[in-house]
Amino acid sequence: MKPEVYPLLAAMGFVVTMVGFQLSRNLVLNPDVRINKNKRLMGVLENGEEGEKYAEHGLRRFLRTRPPEVMPTLNSFFSSSSSDQK
Incomplete structure (x- = not known):
């Protein structure tokens, strides 16, 4: 196998894992999905x-307490004016 294919396989493996997780979560925990007759x-x-x-769920409760920023340090660096940085 060519080495150029490895990143694609890694990305596809990640996506397939996430899809499998979401499908199994919905089948097991979602109250709207009813398999039993x-x-x-x-x-x-x-x-x-x-x-x-x-x-x-727990992840949503945890994220609710966090600021809605992916990189807060980088955001504050680029959003502050030059007089604020001195």
């Missing part, structure tokens, strides 16, 4: 508590 017969679910638990 008994649950499908129930029609509309009125379980807001389960939906809230699915939507407000």
Whole structure:
């Protein structure tokens, strides 16, 4: 295999892993996905508590406390004026 192909394989492997994770997460945890026939017969679910638990997962709660910046140091460096940097 040519060495030029390795970055492409790494990117594709990452994407396939993320897709697999999201699909398995939805199959197992999403309250709207119902595989069991008994649950499908129930029609509309009125379980807001389960939906809230699915939507407000740990990563979202953690990120809510963080500033919405990817690189805060770099942002502050380029957004401050020249008089602020001295």
